[in-house]
Amino acid sequence: MPTNITLVRGDITEQDVDAVVNAANSSLLGGGGVDGAIHRKGGPDILAECRELRAGHYGKGLPTGQAVATTAGRLPARWVIHTVGPVHRSSGGDPSLLASCYRESLRVADELGARTVAFPAVSTGAYGWPLEDAARIAVEAVRETDTDVEEVRFVLFGEDAYQAFAAHVG
Template identity: 55%
Template sequence: MGPVEIQTVLGDITSAHVDAIVNAANSTLLGGGGVDGAIHAAAGPALLAECRELRRTVLPAGLPVGDAVATGPGRLPCRWVIHTVGPNRHAGQTDRALLARCFTSPLDVAAKIGAANVAFPAVSAGVYGWDVHEVARVALAATRAWDGAHPGHGVDVVQFVLFSAGALAAFQDTASPRSA
């Protein structure tokens, strides 16, 4: 098995045909704005019901920043939704290592559940205030480091699905060999 293939695409993560999509969730897991709201809206009530059950049982205080948990997809075309909570720069959460965990923790979950291809948004680059170029650097470095540290993990493709041309350019510039 070779290194994980990293792809950057412009698109809507809710329509990604992959095994798992990563939701840039808030700690409540009960939906919100941005990517989280779009995923919950597209997935329908089954996703919200499963998230409520997680809160009732194993995550009564919510999902901590940097952690990840998988649910079913509801009406989405993937097999799983992996929820992660990004650090909120506006709330003083500026640790790049915590942001990196928002990419490595979902990859740990993906490997555990057997997701060979995973789609990520630019976690924390929206309302949580992180610069998209910084998110791109952290996300790509974390993904590559995770790949190198977990031989035989079973994740073949990591796709960064970006909603805007600016975010796509930031990830493409960071992913190019000249910036590696």
């Protein structure tokens, strides 16, 4: 379990942490929301490494609930950990898939030696996961994961997301 869970209202691309988590799509080739912002601000090195991953082990894309790391390019972080959240409607709202995004991202962070990790609210944007439920699942998954990460920082874009997570971090 991380020693410290913190909440920040802001932009994940500006976080000075060891690793930022990208709410990626399975293609790993960029998209909208958090994914697009990370690729735009991080620059072409992130996309180049994602293309290498697609050319190798992840030829069919990164499966939902899994995580993989690349450089962070021009971001202040050292690494980007890409995870594919479930689409709420097509996953049937399976909380284990969403929890897996957080657990697997922390596992990758441990492999990298990352001690500070910033997470967005995975699957709550275009993927339609209800915010309150997503916040509960995220905080529980992080608290229940055995990890060497010292700080998990939830970086939340809006006030509604911040309040939803605050209700569970307590």
